[in-house]
Amino acid sequence: MVDLRTTTTLALARAVVRAHALLGDPAAQLFGRSARRDPYPVYERVRASGTLPGSRLGVRITASHRVCSQLVRDQRFGTVPASALSPADSTVHVDGRRLVNPVEESFLSRNPPEHTRLRKLVAPFFTPRALRGQTPVVEHVVEEFLDEIGDRPTFDLIGDFAARVPVRVITDLLGVPDADHASFARWGAALVGALDGVRTAGEMRALHEGLREFDAFLTDLVEQRGRTPGDDVVSALVAVDDLAADDLIATTELLLVAGFETTVNLIGNAARAVMAHDDVRAKLLDDPAYAEAVVEETLRFDPPVQYTARSPLERVEVEGVELAPDTPVVLLLAAANRDPEVFAEPRRFDPGRSDGREHLAFSAGIHYCLGANLARMEAAAALRGLFRRYPRLRIDGRVRMRPSGIIRGAARVPVRA
Numbered sequence: 384m385v386d387l388r389t390t391t392t393l394a395l396a397r398a399v400v401r402a403h404a405l406l407g408d409p410a411a412q413l414f415g416r417s418a419r420r421d422p423y424p425v426y427e428r429v430r431a432s433g434t435l436p437g438s439r440l441g442v443r444i445t446a447s448h449r450v451c452s453q454l455v456r457d458q459r460f461g462t463v464p465a466s467a468l469s470p471a472d473s474t475v476h477v478d479g480r481r482l483v484n485p486v487e488e489s490f491l492s493r494n495p496p497e498h499t500r501l502r503k504l505v506a507p508f509f510t511p512r513a514l515r516g517q518t519p520v521v522e523h524v525v526e527e528f529l530d531e532i533g534d535r536p537t538f539d540l541i542g543d544f545a546a547r548v549p550v551r552v553i554t555d556l557l558g559v560p561d562a563d564h565a566s567f568a569r570w571g572a573a574l575v576g577a578l579d580g581v582r583t584a585g586e587m588r589a590l591h592e593g594l595r596e597f598d599a600f601l602t603d604l605v606e607q608r609g610r611t612p613g614d615d616v617v618s619a620l621v622a623v624d625d626l627a628a629d630d631l632i633a634t635t636e637l638l639l640v641a642g643f644e645t646t647v648n649l650i651g652n653a654a655r656a657v658m659a660h661d662d663v664r665a666k667l668l669d670d671p672a673y674a675e676a677v678v679e680e681t682l683r684f685d686p687p688v689q690y691t692a693r694s695p696l697e698r699v700e701v702e703g704v705e706l707a708p709d710t711p712v713v714l715l716l717a718a719a720n721r722d723p724e725v726f727a728e729p730r731r732f733d734p735g736r737s738d739g740r741e742h743l744a745f746s747a748g749i750h751y752c753l754g755a756n757l758a759r760m761e762a763a764a765a766l767r768g769l770f771r772r773y774p775r776l777r778i779d780g781r782v783r784m785r786p787s788g789i790i791r792g793a794a795r796v797p798v799r800a
């Protein structure tokens with residue numbers, strides 16, 4: 384249950400953020416709801432106010448490609464838990480047991496040496512070599528879902544297609560049997576909502592519910608895999624002798640959530656870009672292999688993960704600014720991807736550009752996205768399949784964006800075939 388104290392704390396915190404946003408504080412504008420539909424003007428305001436401006440919310444923020452790139456690689460910096468950006472404690476207890484929060488406790492949010500040890504356990508499953516045989520499997524999944532849409536004249540690009548492919552791919556890879564897409568979507572949405580720092584009592588309730596259900600589901604799965612191991616990721620983790628139960632659950636939950644809550648938006652954002660640019664559509668129809676360039680440019684132009692954060696582990700000077708230990712620095716990866724010091728005509732969507740690979744959509748350094756190869760391959764297969772089947776696909780109704788600031792994508796895109 385979410386108590387009155389938490390509800391009041393969250394309401395007060397929202398009021399403070401709103402007040403600072405009105406006074407022009409860019410970090411407050413970013414954390415407020417108004418930037419959700421189009422955050423890019425806020426990023427440009429951050430860029431215009433310096434390389435590493437401060438905020439009354441106690442954080443530093445940057446839109447600079449140089450600084451983002453430096454800080455994610457700098458060993459003097461560590462990760463920032465989402466709770467550092469949230470005013471309320473989101474810990475959930477069931478029968479006296481504290482439930483694992485994969486956003487806070489997985490290796491995504493840990494520093495070496497634990498990060499190194501845990502990442503090593505699952506990294507072999509995501510190498511280009513390990514994924515080599517996966518392309519036809521993913522293409523098959525894409526075709527299956529397109530067959531289900533079939534001749535329907537209208538459908539929801541996200542719910543009927545973009546959200547389904549990544550859930551199936553990552554659950555297969557992890558060895559999750561009979562994955563129930565609707566449950567995963569609900570748990571993922573609750574956890575991703577918490578990525579931004581929980582802001583409302585409703586979000587807190589959704590997080591508690593999501594964590595409770597996800598935990599029960601995974602505890603069962605781990606028991607099953609202990610009894611009848613397969614060649615999947617969860618079986619491999621269960622077989623590791625000295626892996627703590629919480630680390631096993633946090634790692635599995637991270638892979639599941641990171642595997643579909645991001646890729647759905649890469650597919651959705653790329654498909655919307657194709658529908659908005661006739662020249663891109665024409666080239667894609669002419670040469671399906673062009674899908675890879677479209678995906679790469681989508682990662683630069685409108686990335687599914689918009690920002691991350693780091694804080695110094697010791698006193699550090701960056702770009703002439705003294706940073707005390709634990710000062711959160713918000714790294715606007717999506718703004719870095721439009722930094723005119725690195726990208727020519729950064730606001731132009733151009734899959735043919737030669738500087739595109741400099742983007743930071745998958746971050747860099749030790750936390751470089753483990754699923755980058757898988758995400759690229761899935762999204763390209765989804766785009767190829769979608770436009771081959773529906774070459775004249777177009778938006779037909781109001782697009783609803785997700786309510787998150789960190790994760791960017793549409794929740795609903797009505798389309799006509």
Ligand code: HEM
Pocket residue numbers: 455490491492502553637638639641642643645646649686687688691692743744745746747749750751752753754755757758
């Ligand atoms: C378009 C899709 C994706 C995007 C944009 C994306 C983006 C990112 C970013 C930006 C980070 C680093 C965050 C930081 O530096 O603080 C990250 C880490 C991670 N991603 Fe992805 N991701 C995507 C898909 C996937 C997929 C399909 C998986 C599948 C397993 C995955 C698994 C992970 C994991 C495990 C980490 C943590 C790595 C570490 O801390 O060492 N991601 N991702």
